[in-house]
Amino acid sequence: MSDRAHTPADFDAMYAGTPPWDIGRPQPALLALAESGALHGRILDIGCGTGEHALMAATRGYAATGIDAAPSAIEIAKRKAAERGLGVRFLVADALDLGALREQFDTVLDSGLFHVFDDADRARYVDSLRVAVPDRGRAHVLCFSDRQAGEWGPRRVRREEIEASFADGWHIGAIEPVEMEVTISPDGVQAWLASMTRTVE
Helix, strand or coil, X not given: CCCCCCCHHHHHHHCCCCCCCCCCCCCHHHXXXXXXXXXXXXXXXXXXXXXXXXXXXHHCCCCEEEEECCHHHHHHHHHHHHHHCCCCEEEECXXXXXXXXXXXXXXXXXXXXXHHCCHHHHHHHHHHHHHHCCCCCEEEEEEEECCCCCCCCCCCECHHHHHHHCCCCEEEEEEEEEEEEECCEEEEEEEEEEEEEECXX
């Protein structure tokens, strides 16, 4: 939950404290998704921050990787994995260039990354996902919703924007209104949880 113009270095600096999105546990909407059996195969926690969703997947026996552009967040995530005895791989990497990883993932979890991109980078992000997700792989995106009042925080996302972004090469299974927990408000914020399946022609 940050201003719209932050750079990777700005995000990295935020981990000197506790960023609003770093609640120290999985987001309830994504935890419910995991508990429903929606995860499968190799898991990528993209824009992982301090790693709670990759760690959540690992506790359920999945091979999990977390990536983030903020080195400070990745170091914290690595410490968490060591403290919990979980073999999660955490990497400093660019979500807009997943091809550089030279691998694919069956399930991608995005908690609060999609909404930080401007229009051009949003298109690059979805292109990047197409490279990293094989046919029938899935992406689950938790993002700020236009139902959230006010001007603070990241840009609001309309349902139609999600539909347009994932119109090519994806089947959208659901876009559901949910809440996202934050450290700065006990009431959380209004969000969307979108679930897409990769379709390769």
